[in-house]
């Protein structure tokens with residue numbers, strides 16, 4: 358029973374996207390700028406993330422957070438974010454022109 362409820366909660370939280378809040382998205386994106394450049398326009402070895410699709414980025418970030426995807430820095434960085442915050446920041450970068 359507990360498992361069923363957990364699964365339902367999980368499904369619900371996946372199917373409802375957060376409402377985009379530009380200010381919050383931009384604030385959160387500042388924590389990425391030190392490595393990925395201003396607005397994700399990387400000029401260093403880190404990936405260029407400006408203009409990446411929102412859902413693509415969100416699922417990559419969730420994979421880092423859940424340990425499904427490995428990296429040198431990202432796994433550590435995303436641990437401090439809620440899923441909703443990761444979605445907000447993904448919206449933000451998706452709206453930047455590449």
Ligand code: HEC
Nearest residue numbers: 388389392403404406414417427428429430431432434446
């Ligand atoms: C401390 C440096 C650092 C910070 C801060 C950081 N990143 Fe990263 N990011 C990396 C590195 C390095 C990689 C390459 C994968 C790895 O080694 O972890 C990466 C990879 C990624 C990728 C995968 C790109 C691809 O094409 O697969 C995404 C998406 C991403 N970062 C988004 C973000 C977002 C959004 C933030 C802010 C919430 C952020 N990163 C903060 C260093 C950082």
